[in-house]
Amino acid sequence: MGDFRVIEVKQSVFADNDRRAEELRRQNREKGLFLLNLMSSPGAGKTTLLTRTIELLGGDLRIGVMEADIDSDVDAQRISRTGARAIQLHTGGMCHLDAEMTAQGLAGLETGELDLAILENVGNLVCPAEFDTGASKNAMILSVPEGDDKPLKYPLMFSICDVVVINKVDVLPYFDFDMEKCRENILMRNPNARIIPVCARTGEGVEAWADWLREQVKKWREK
Amino acid sequence: MHELGVVFYVIRDVKAVAEENKVQRVESVTLEIGEVSGVVHHLLEDCWKWAVKKEPIMDEARLLIEEIPAVTHCEACGEDYETVKYAKICPRCGSDRTYLIQGNEFNIKEIGVT
Numbered sequence: 333m334g335d336f337r338v339i340e341v342k343q344s345v346f347a348d349n350d351r352r353a354e355e356l357r358r359q360n361r362e363k364g365l366f367l368l369n370l371m372s373s374p375g376a377g378k379t380t381l382l383t384r385t386i387e388l389l390g391g392d393l394r395i396g397v398m399e400a401d402i403d404s405d406v407d408a409q410r411i412s413r414t415g416a417r418a419i420q421l422h423t424g425g426m427c428h429l430d431a432e433m434t435a436q437g438l439a440g441l442e443t444g445e446l447d448l449a450i451l452e453n454v455g456n457l458v459c460p461a462e463f464d465t466g467a468s469k470n471a472m473i474l475s476v477p478e479g480d481d482k483p484l485k486y487p488l489m490f491s492i493c494d495v496v497v498i499n500k501v502d503v504l505p506y507f508d509f510d511m512e513k514c515r516e517n518i519l520m521r522n523p524n525a526r527i528i529p530v531c532a533r534t535g536e537g538v539e540a541w542a543d544w545l546r547e548q549v550k551k552w553r554e555k
Numbered sequence: 556m557h558e559l560g561v562v563f564y565v566i567r568d569v570k571a572v573a574e575e576n577k578v579q580r581v582e583s584v585t586l587e588i589g590e591v592s593g594v595v596h597h598l599l600e601d602c603w604k605w606a607v608k609k610e611p612i613m614d615e616a617r618l619l620i621e622e623i624p625a626v627t628h629c630e631a632c633g634e635d636y637e638t639v640k641y642a643k644i645c646p647r648c649g650s651d652r653t654y655l656i657q658g659n660e661f662n663i664k665e666i667g668v669t
Contacts, residue, residue, distance in 0.1 A: 335669065336582065336667060336668070336669050337667070337668060337669075338665050338666070338667050338668075339572060339576055339578070339665060339666050339668055340664070340665045341568070341569075341572055341662075341663040341664065341665055341666060342662065342663075342664060342665075343568060343662060343663050344660070344661065344662050345561055345564045345565055345568065345586075345661045345662065345663060346564075346661060348564070348567075348568065349564070425559075426557070426559075426560050427557045427560065428557055428560070430560075458557075458593065459557040459560075462557065462593070487643075488593075520643065520651055521643075
């Protein structure tokens, strides 16, 4: 057995993932593919918002969806019924997707003919915020029943998102959810966040969200 | 929340360093973990013990953790203060124009090898 010695490493554990994410963003830009990373807690309405989004944008943009879940393929089935291309990614118990898993998902989605790929991340407000997936933009959904204090409890998630969709506004009369307070809480963490209130179930406000997304895809492809 | 995931990242990186340096065995791995990085130390240690057993080159490697305290800087008055105690609002001037300057790290500092 050799002598004991110490090797200095001094390396961030996330450095590799950050590099992979940058590479993926660069490749997607070259291909003209916009990747949206959509996050929220379980049950906030990601899949319902996506089916609405596909209805509104499917005519102009070729859309593919990657559904990331620990198990099952119910979400991918729902998306498939809209006519958009959908695949299910199983994370094998992991609470988030990283850039490598996202790259593999994109390969499986055959993005050559797509304009917009949407990654529906694992329902969780903590872990997905820590890992750059290589997305062009990050979006999250906060639903009214979750409460207006969530930006205070999960600051990292709100600080990395370019847009926060506030879903289920139809149930506002039944909850102690203060929309102004919620805006303040979000903007305190992230002054640049765009905030869009919607009801994905009825379609209220969803056009503003679809317009935002259409504009982002356009800008991404122009650069 | 994702302790097992980060343990896999650490093992992958340590194995790469060990290979580069023609190491026979990894005896210990020292991590620097920020106070507000969200990693729970005892969960990390449990995941570590389970995961390293599958890696012959480091199946008995000890995990050593050094914590980096969280510090927030106030842009308004220049004060640096303890993040965990005062959170987002500067205790000196009351401003919310503050940002974290350290405490979110998750680094592999060094490895002890033979």
